[in-house]
């Protein structure tokens with residue numbers, strides 16, 4: 001069950017006066033039911049969430065609670081069964097056509113027959129960007145993720161972390177105002193993962209894009225986010241939203257991971273997650 005205060009915090013800005021840029025994402029009473037041969041699966045029910053322009057929000061919750069489904073709805077890869085969804089004030093299909101967002105999911109999803117440069121340039125080719133502009137943009141992005149010298153390599157010649165960096169560079173090709181990242185670091189070892197998190201903070205500081213980030217790691221969510229959204233077990237709802245308040249992306253250094261304020265936020269998210277699980281078990285006992 002969602003707490004009223006969490007929902008108020010989550011949706012408050014949906015009704016706020018339209019000052020400043022439109023929120024990156026507004027979901028109102030969003031629902032998704034999958035219909036399969038074996039019956040119906042209610043993946044999301046009454047999800048209310050606002051992600052502000054430039055904000056970093058992580059989604060965390062038990063396996064199967066609908067995190068990826070929510071991302072797929074925002075990306076217009078699935079259609080909602082109920083409720084409303086706006087991406088920068090447009091519906092999800094318009095936002096996809098306007099290329100308001102970039103996507104980086106767990107599998108880097110690179111085309112193996114293309115070079116690193118070819119992969120990064122792909123979104124620009126699809127929109128028929130002139131060759132020279134494409135090359136210049138790819139150079140810029142490969143610099144940003146520290147892979148310029150690997151431009152001519154193919155994905156299989158790179159480590160997992162490097163492949164993810166290529167995927168992130170590609171997701172930034174059209175300078176999106178929103179990045180959708182579904183467990184992008186899930187398959188990486190701990191050291192590489194921490195390095196990638198720091199890089200993502202740096203990239204975010206440079207691009208000022210809003211980010212919706214799915215993860216199973218509480219410390220990762222806290223280290224990266226402005227707010228952590230805790231979802232309840234299926235059918236997924238927003239159970240609670242934990243503000244992180246550890247400073248801007250550019251102010252978060254490696255040392256923060258040892259900071260008492262960091263541990264405090266990690267505990268707050270852990271308790272909220274635990275509360276969501278207990279509440280769900282309570283609901284099941286009927």
Ligand SMILES: Nc1ncnc2c1ncn2[C@@H]1O[C@H](COP(=O)(O)OP(=O)(O)OP(=O)(O)O)[C@@H](O)[C@H]1O
Pocket residue numbers: 034035036041042043061062063064065066067068069070234
């Ligand atoms: N295409 C589909 N058809 C039928 N059911 C689906 C489909 N995609 C997802 N589901 C179901 O919807 C529910 C939510 O799935 P989803 O992948 O969104 O969860 P998740 O929170 O991202 O899980 P995880 O943390 O394990 O990645 C699950 O019960 C899943 O089995």
